[in-house]
Amino acid sequence: MDGALWRRRAAECLGVFALVTGGCGAIVVNHATGALGHGGVAASFGLVIMVMIAAVGHLSGAHFNPAVTVAFALTRHFRWREVPAYLVGQLLGAVGGALVLRLLFG
Numbered sequence: 614m615d616g617a618l619w620r621r622r623a624a625e626c627l628g629v630f631a632l633v634t635g636g637c638g639a640i641v642v643n644h645a646t647g648a649l650g651h652g653g654v655a656a657s658f659g660l661v662i663m664v665m666i667a668a669v670g671h672l673s674g675a676h677f678n679p680a681v682t683v684a685f686a687l688t689r690h691f692r693w694r695e696v697p698a699y700l701v702g703q704l705l706g707a708v709g710g711a712l713v714l715r716l717l718f719g
Contacts, residue, residue: 618695618698620672620673621672621673621674621695621698621699621702622673622698622699622701622702623702624669624672624673624675624702625669625673625676625677625699625702625703625706626702626703626705626706626709627665627668627669627706628665628668628669628673628675628677628706629677629678629702629703629706629707629710630706630707630709630710630713631661631664631665631706631710632658632661632662632665632677632706632710633706633707633709633710633711633714634710634713634714635657635658635660635661636654636657636658636661637710637711637714638657638714638717638718639653639654639657639658640654641714641718645718662677665677673699674691676699676703677703678703679699679700679703679704682696682699682700682703683696
């Protein structure tokens, strides 16, 4: 795997990590306190996506979702040979985010 693909995988991993940590963390906080409401949770997800697109979108295309990656490959907007690397990065980011939430909130 070349260096550019490693960077794209890392960008996807970071983006999904932020999405799970920030977005799902907002759900946990809202459940515990009721302070955010549906609008606050939705805004949290949207803001995380916006920030991650701005931060790493130029590296990876900002898929941040395995369904998006596969859909791009199916419609020939993305190379099939890169799909496994993206999926691994996304999975690692999601698991990492879930582990952080587990450590923070139990």
